[in-house]
Amino acid sequence: MNAPRSTREHRERMLRIALPIVVLALGLALWEATVRIENIPPYVLPGPALILRTLVADWALLFQSLLVTLTTTVEGFLLATLGGIGLAVLFNQSRLVEYSLYPYAVILQVTPIVAVAPLLLIYLPQQAAVLACAWIVAFFPVLANTTLGLNSVDRNLADLFALYGASRGEILWNLKLPSALPYILGGLRIAGGLSLIGAVVAEIAAGSAGAGSGLAYRIAESGYRLNIPRMFAALLLLSVAGIVIFYLLSLVNYLALRRWHESALEAER
């Protein structure tokens, strides 16, 4: 009874890994074949093989740029984490602060960052402007999720804390923050990807102003020079960076919640 079920699960898992790889291989083969058969010039559409060769040939330059973009992303993400959680805690502790500041947090969120980036570049040093963009895009989901989490405390548990005369600080630390943890981690998972987007948007905006050396700047610069293979190689690196960020944060989420939260538990069927 048990054995066939586990083999079926095993096969299911293998398929989940194998199928996307098969699709990728087929797509790349089709792409490469089309480029060769139709004789498409590389400045219109480079084939995957050429993109890979470019990636290897330009590795030193591209890796340098990747580090620049990743540094901005990580800094933006950390500031968004601190700012989002900090602001949410402040809102939770003081209604007056929440009423005063929340509308502006929303305004920051709904104004398209592409439109704000050029302004920031005028008023801030370039590095600071890029960082500010990453932060603005990433902090809101952390703020919104943490606020939701802090307000989702079990009523009876709150009563229990009141019964034993817990102070506000004790309630925050021992009850509200642990209750909010799954929500906070969900917000961080979104913020990780968004801070990469914010960094890229700002670099592109800065790139057109003629400065910068991040990956997005490389893409813009390669575009002007019609170096399409390098554009694709830089884009590939950005995608990989995004995927790595997402899975790292998913791993943190799993490690923090696996013993107690429904979302991280393995289903027992």
Add this chain to the structure above:
Amino acid sequence: MPPAAPSRSDTLVALRGVSKTFANGTLALKGLDLDVRSGEFVSLLGPSGCGKSTALRIIAGLSEPSEGAVEWTATARRPESESRIGFVFQEPTLMPWASVADNILLPLKLKGTAADKAGARVDAALDRVGLRQFARAYPRELSGGMRMRVSIARALVTEPALLLMDEPFAALDEITRFKLNNDLLQLWQGLRTTVVFVTHSVFESVYLSSRVVVMAARPGRVFTELSIDAPYPRDQNFRTSAEYAAFCRRASEALAQAMSSQAMAAKGEP
């Protein structure tokens, strides 16, 4: 109804003319008088909406009476009690992110008990409910009955003078419920504490209590009370005895009267 007959036991806490109106205008309790005597096991029995849980929350200080007062007898407070009240909710109400031991530790932690002393108290509380080997488990790894045991252990870890229980076993299956009823009686006798137990089960209230207070709804009030003069310890023999059946019949009749009085009161309203 006349107020509770005078007793030789000391009153631990009393509700005097307590009324409670909620913000939405619902009158949950009206003129409630209730004496809780030191060392007794008293059940509040009544239909849904009779305000029995509200009365319990008022005794606990989790809710303020709109009128009337809660009077504590100062001498009734036991010196070793760091907290005079323990509360067990309808659900186990455990912190899912904390182990069983950390959940039981919570009241001591909030009271600022020294770590070494607190550790020994937690171990003792775990032994009391027979969950010593589950100290490091997380609540979701336990069955419903075990979670409720943890909840009871947590309520008793401060050795409170008064244990308040709000339909704690309502969500459990009958077998688990009977077992926990017996364990609760043993704990109550062993610790010589006072219990106020809210339930809507006639059979549970009679089995456990030395006194059953029957309440009526709309507005919530004390309808009558029954003294269950059967000796402790009570066990399966008591549960199957004619004496138990007779007490249950009387309690059922009282509950039926309470409910018909509330139906008549409802008809009488314009």
